[in-house]
Amino acid sequence: MIFIGTMNLSRTRERGDFYCPDCESMQAYRLKAKRPWITLYFIPVVPIGKVEIVIRCDKCHSNWDESVLKVDADSHRELLEDQASYEIFRAVVLYLLSDGYMEENEIEPLREIASEVFGRDVDREELGRLCSSAEQSGIKVRNYVTSVLRYWNPEQQRLAIQSMFLAGSLRGELDSDRLELLMEIRQTAGLSDQGFRTLIEEGLQRSDQ
Ligand SMILES: [Zn+2]
DSSP states (O other): OOOEEEEEEEEEEEEEEEEETTTTEEEEEEEEEEEEEEEETTEEEEEOSOOEEEEEETTTOOEEOGGGGGOOHHHHHHHHHHHHHHHHHHHHHHHHGGGSOOOHHHHHHHHHHHHHHHTSOOOHHHHHHHHHHHHHHOOOHHHHHHHHGGGSOHHHHHHHHHHHHHHHGGGSSOOHHHHHHHHHHHHHTTOOHHHHHHHHHHHHHHHHO
């Protein structure tokens, strides 16, 4: 009887350092080339299929496409920051919409809050898109913030709470539901009374400018 089978052979072709998006730091990698072979009596004799290249992080063992070698720490950080901006603003919109509606006179101040969060000018059209996609998600602001807050750094957490406070105050005094919600979020973020007060004061100065 002849034993014929197949086997995936992988060998390390290169080593180097790369920016691992999972570890969020520079790590050593192995560039592995994988290729299926036909085996005869368990010995690989003929290669079949094409070579597949995988970059593997030595630390966390995650596998990446070769293009990961082009990602550097700066562009990765930019991507993360952009994502956090979307999350922060979505939280603001959900917070504002927690009573189910938005008024025409809230649009312009909200656009200013958006521009602050994104660090660039946000026009009415983009604002409309951001609001309707937040609304369509149908997620309650409490649930949303609880799930994304831990991915924000302290600065982003402050920006989020401050922006929610400003958005919630657009109709005058914060109503009790919104205040309660803000207090919960504050607690999740682990902010002290003093830290919270400073943040609100800064927020009020921000809206006076
Ligand atoms: Zn890694």
